[in-house]
Amino acid sequence: NAGxxxxxxxxxxxxxxxxxxxxxxxxxxxxMYWYRQDPGMGLKLIYYSVGAGITDKGEVPNGYNVSxxxxxxFPLRLELAAPSQTSVYFCASSTGTGRSYNSPLHFxxxxxxxxx
Amino acid sequence: xxxTTQPNSMESNEEEPVHLPCNHxxxxxxxYIHWYRQLPSQGxxxxxxxxxxxVNNRMASLAIAEDRKSSTxxxxxxxxxxxxxxxxxxxxxTSGNTPLVFxxxxxxxxxx
Numbered sequence: 001n002a003g004x005x006x007x008x009x010x011x012x013x014x015x016x017x018x019x020x021x022x023x024x025x026x027x028x029x030x031x032m033y034w035y036r037q038d039p040g041m042g043l044k045l046i047y048y049s050v051g052a053g054i055t056d057k058g059e060v061p062n063g064y065n066v067s068x069x070x071x072x073x074f075p076l077r078l079e080l081a082a083p084s085q086t087s088v089y090f091c092a093s094s095t096g097t098g099r100s101y102n103s104p105l106h107f108x109x110x111x112x113x114x115x116x
Numbered sequence: 117x118x119x120t121t122q123p124n125s126m127e128s129n130e131e132e133p134v135h136l137p138c139n140h141x142x143x144x145x146x147x148y149i150h151w152y153r154q155l156p157s158q159g160x161x162x163x164x165x166x167x168x169x170x171v172n173n174r175m176a177s178l179a180i181a182e183d184r185k186s187s188t189x190x191x192x193x194x195x196x197x198x199x200x201x202x203x204x205x206x207x208x209x210t211s212g213n214t215p216l217v218f219x220x221x222x223x224x225x226x227x228x
Contacts, residue, residue, distance in 0.1 A: 040220075
């Protein structure tokens with residue numbers, strides 16, 4: 001299993017450009033999450049999904065959009081990039097079946113985004 | 117979610133045990149205590165979790181105070197690879213697979 005795969009690893013955007021951060025998992029997990037991490041800080045939740053077709057906002061959703069058309073993929077869209085969105089973005093997944101409320105999150109290795 | 121308090125940083129010598137403390141005085145009866153760690157330039161990884169009893173796995177041990185207001189993650193023999201940021205997180209098991217709420221964690225340095 002590859003686990004959670006994020007692409008690209010690095011990206012530089014100009015202000016106002018748009019891009020999609022890709023996230024795919026091969027563990028058949030129902031739950032998927034997007035976090036961002038600013039330098040020296042903990043992770044903050046952007047959006048999450050409990051299954052295909054269902055998404056919900058996290059703590060810092062403004063400026064981002066998500067979709068979940070398949071179990072495997074959970075792309076994060078930035079429509080009008082701003083310098084405040086310079087951060088490292090982490091995607092994660094966890095199983096959500098049965099008594100799995102304590103199932104651990106599996107994280108990808110992140111996408112480092114710089115907006116200038 | 118109830119909040120946790122951890123020291124900003126700690127230091128350990130290689131091959132010695134490390135005790136990473138976490139205070140969670142407002143913990144509820146339905147909160148599990150989870151620990152994750154984040155190695156440099158990587159995403160966080162799960163370490164261990166527990167409710168009331170002490171827990172052991174291949175990575176670490178979790179000691180939970182009797183009143184559950186604090187816990188300690190124990191690395192029995194620190195290696196250079198254990199240098200990371202360690203996060204202590206509470207997760208209410210009645211809320212399903214709710215997203216984890218990360219604080220700043222404890223940055224552990226391991227000295228050779």
